[in-house]
Amino acid sequence: MQTTARTLRYQPLDLARWVIWGSTALLMAALPVFFTQGFAITLMSQMGVAIIFTLSYNMLLGQSGMLSFGHAVYSGLGAYFAVHTLNLASKGQLWMPVPLLPLVGGLAGAVFGVLFGYVTTKRAGTTFAMITLGIGELVFSCSLMFPDFFGGEGGVTTNRVFGKPFLGITFGPAVQVYYLIAFWCLVSMALMYAWSHTPLGRMANAVRDNPERAEFVGYDTQKVRWYTLIISSFFAGIAGALGVINFEIVTAENVSAVRSGGVLLAAFIGGVGFFFGPIIGACVFVYFVVALSDHTKAWLLYLGMFFMLMVMFAPGGIASLIMMQVQLIARKRFGRIWRQYLAAGASGLLVLAAVILTVEMTYKVSVDSSGGTLMKLFGVEFDAAAAGPWAVAIGLWIVGGWLFNAARKRVAHTYGEIQAEFLQGRP
Amino acid sequence: MNRLIRAAALGAATTLLAFGAQAQTVKIGFIDPLSGLMAPVGQNQLHSWQYIAEIANQKNWAGGPKFEIVGFDNKLSPQESLTVLKQVVDQGIRYIVQGNGSSVALALADAVAKHNERNPGKEIVYLNYAAVDPDLTNSKCNFWHFRLDANSxxxxxxxxxxxxxxxxxxxxxxxxxxxxxxxxxxxxxxxxxxxxxxxxxxxxxxxxxxxxxxxxxxxxxxxxxxxxxxxxxxxxxxxxxxxxxxxxxxxxxxxxxxxxxxxxxxxxxxxxxxxxxxxxxxYWNVNNEKFVGADVAMGYQKKFNDDYYTMATYTGIALLAKAFKETKSTDPVKVAHALEGMKVESLNGEVEMRKSDHQALQxxxxxxxxxxxxxxxxxxxxxxxxxxxxxxxxxxxxxxxxxxxxxxxxx
Amino acid sequence: MEFFVISLLNGVSYGLLLFMLSSGLTLIFSMMGVLNFAHAAFYMVGAYVAYSVGLKIGFFPALFVAPVVVGLLGAAVERYGLRTVHRWGHVAELLFTFGLAYLIEETVKVIWGLAAVPYRVPAALDGHLFTLYSTSFPKLRGFMMLVALLMLLSVWLLLKRTRIGLVIQAALTHPHMAEALGHNVPRVFMLVFGGGCALAGLAGVIGGVAFITEPSMAASVGPIVFVVAVVGGMGSLAGAFLASLLIGVMQTFAIALDWSLAGMLGAIGISVNEATPLYSLWKLQISQVAPVLPYLLLVLMLIFRPKGLLGTRAD
CATH class of the missing domain: 3.40.50.2300 (Response regulator)
Structure with a gap:
């Protein structure tokens, strides 16, 4: 992986890049000013951690074509090492300031990446997926078998506040933790972005797209996969350690298949094809898991539905949908289509209302009926067992479905037209 | 001087009024699984708390304050429970109850202690009604945790x-x-x-x-x-x-x-x-000698079409109600002190909240x-x-x- | 001796149930290259449908109705879901079934509730088939074995001895040729997917009554079914059969053994106690590790023989 000294370089003034990164940093810094509630801060902290974790996962799935079902192993083990380090540090047996703890987690993750990665990356494709599944289950089962290290069912708890405050920072208040996470999140994002432009990052893309050819050119595909996995585990470990600082607890669920599956969902929903896709995915996913589950008990159902719709109709994730619009805007076609988007969005809302109404009423009647069938939705109180609300739901389905279908067709038509113009080379 | 006394008297009267006349509602956060594998158990227990709270409100156990149970889903995950705890704090809820899983209980007890230390004036009291790991009232005991169930x-x-x-x-x-x-x-x-x-x-x-x-x-x-x-x-x-x-x-x-x-x-x-x-x-079986509590169980059965077995809910509300009455306050710090060593009559007889470790004896x-x-x-x-x-x-x-x-x- | 024979019987019958579960998965994979993550979810649907239908018409009719229902559901999923996703490639298909598993589980909860349903053993199967020494062998387990063997036989006959089986095999190896010869390959795919799901449904009818019918039953068998299919060799029915028996018997016997490294070292004169480093590792008994063994086997198999016991291809 060497580059010749004089490569042809195309370097336009990267103003856009500076603007994007700068505004991201500003946004992260400003968010706690607007959302001051404790819960909002935790939610944002969790999103920060999830962003690192999902991006590290996408290094495998999106950039190297490795579908892993056991990525939580690395973040989880990183978290365990971080929590033990933190406990030692708070007892004074070890010097380790809290802000540097993510490095411990990262290193631990990377070490296990070296270890497990050597085994898993020997193969690609389905075999890789299966072997990661097996290792994930193995580590999870072990976590309950060795309570000394993993803390058994109760996990390992810790206290992030110890020692003398440095410049008044104790990491007691959640806001301070948020800024720490935001800092690491930004650094990790930048590093992972930079990685995707290194020779290794480019080779990973090549190995994803055409392993035979990459091999033929003289690269060891197995090594490329292995190195990528190690770096990815490093960032996963950072995410794990930040989770430790945020929650002050690590439990076996940190290495569980649920966590591994979650990060897959998050990355895919966001879009694996673009660097920023997983960032969106992580935020949406955390919102689903943490916030939506307080509004409805059927949150898993909505998440499942949302995921399925994405897989079926937008396999590029939210990111690809955004990029499609960016293309339209950039080439000044958005004005032709936005009214149709609006129509589709409005009728889509009707369908969404129909879905929500149906799901919530069914849930109320079949699962939650013991406390009576009265329920409140959108600020309206009604009886889920009565015929009226069901008639409304059916009505919404029919009207919404019909309108949405019509709107969808028009959007598809116009979009097709525009694409055809692009193909003909019109500006 | 005169004015000062008058002002003080007025102040005292308003506080008394605020406490006595207006029926104050004390919200209790219920943090247990309401989705997933253990959801049926959590659901049953949420109803149990709500049902007992209803009885307590009808009979005015607390002499003024009313109880309201707010359910939060922790998905049986210690980590998730801590997120939920933050939400509970945000909503101004100062009492929490939890029971499923000693893992969750250990995490919550720890988090509540830390929270109370870091946020004086916003203390939270934690009633654990079913997590039975002995550690919770031994090596890992803390002042804000009270266990209503007998430990393992x-x-x-x-x-x-x-x-x-x-x-x-x-x-x-x-x-x-x-x-x-x-x-x-x-x-x-x-x-x-x-x-x-x-x-x-x-x-x-x-x-x-x-x-x-x-x-x-x-x-x-x-x-x-x-x-x-x-x-x-x-x-x-x-x-x-x-x-x-x-x-x-x-x-x-x-x-x-x-x-x-x-x-x-x-x-x-x-x-x-x-x-x-x-x-x-x-700690209790509905088919006891005199069928004590059968009326509660039947009322519950009628309302929720389910069985009432988490009798600790009864003990818990009774304890809180007595503490509210005794301290004439719903302030968690005062109530926590009052709960220490308190005795109440529950469905299985007398229950004492032992002062030394906050373990209910029954x-x-x-x-x-x-x-x-x-x-x-x-x-x-x-x-x-x-x-x-x-x-x-x-x-x-x-x-x-x-x-x-x-x-x-x-x- | 009694213990050995009974354990063997237990192991074989558990293995046969695993086979019922994994055969559908293997069939679908060998045919379409789709790793069906929702397979265990179809197993669960089979159990629930059999319970509901069984309330009306009895267990034995339900034994036939439930797999058909599940099969139709599977075919519908293939026709209206999987086929749409097919053009995005195998990863998308896999993710589709991954999401489907979530969706099915949640839907089951909405329909049948969160708690276990009282799906009881029918009177005809309640009781003991025979008593060996002093341990009785339940009829239900015997029935389970019988159904599994019948299933193996009929699937094998279907694939090897019927016309449709030939078409399926042709479509498996040479889809374009089969299509050129006028066979509707997409329909064959739909048939296979539905058929595989029906097999899972059949396993559900038996598994639901033998164990517990509850919303988490899918999640609890999901990973192990994969282990069986992979260890046996992706796409090999005979391999799946062998792997099921192997894992069933292995797990059963591992539970029976109280050996630990500490005990073994003790036998050769090295004493291991709580002061020894890594004591928690030494004192682990094989019986405690038993449930992990399949995953260990999976990982080892994938490292040393990625095509599985009787598989034909590695990827």
């Missing part, structure tokens, strides 16, 4: 006291889930049996992974091969139901002494398979799974036609354990 050691003490009387028991097998609670059960069983009946042989001891075994037949054949006549298990949920089913299938003629055979789902799963074989140790029962006969066993569970027959009532002193807790009290 106390239950084992009661269970072995009862078991020791049965001279037919010779070979005991211990089967538990491989985590802190299961290990505690196994250890306590060995210790107490060695003390009470040294002649009983522990013919086998197994720890299996939590909620991963689909087929218990191999364990049962191991029990058979060892000549087991009694099985002691802390298993819960499907791990218990499957075990009893497998034992019946293989014709294992052994008694089962359990902790959790009366919780949602298990009765349905074991059905007739557990008849005359399965016992549980707990009588325990051992009950057996039998067909409903309408006389001693009037009420069945989960409409199976089977119910729990009280076999022994163990007075409070019997199960009381010393504590190693060194309570740190806030000034």
């Amino acid at each position: 050691d106390m239950k084992m003490e009661a269970l072995t006291t009862f078991l020791a009387k049965d001279k037919n028991i010779k070979n005991v097998y211990l089967l538990n889930q491989n985590y802190s609670f299961g290990q505690a059960v196994a250890k306590a069983a060995k210790d107490y049996l060695a003390k009470k009946r040294p002649d009983i042989k522990i013919v086998g001891e197994d720890l299996h992974p939590l909620a991963q075994i689909k087929d218990f037949a191999p364990y049962v054949s191991k029990m058979k091969a060892a000549g087991t006549d009694t099985v002691i298990t802390g298993n819960w949920g499907s791990d218990l139901a499957l075990l009893i089913k497998a034992a019946k299938d293989a014709g294992l003629n052994a008694n089962f002494y359990t902790y959790y055979a009366a919780t949602t789902g298990v009765p349905t799963a074991m059905g007739a398979a557990g008849e005359d074989k399965v016992r549980f140790v707990g 009588p325990l029962v051992v009950a057996k799974w039998v067909k409903v006969d309408g006389k001693t066993v009037k009420y069945d569970q989960e409409k199976t036609g089977y119910g729990w027959k009280t076999e022994a009532l163990l007075p409070t002193y019997l199960a009381t354990q010393p504590t190693s807790c060194q309570m740190q009290r806030p000034k």
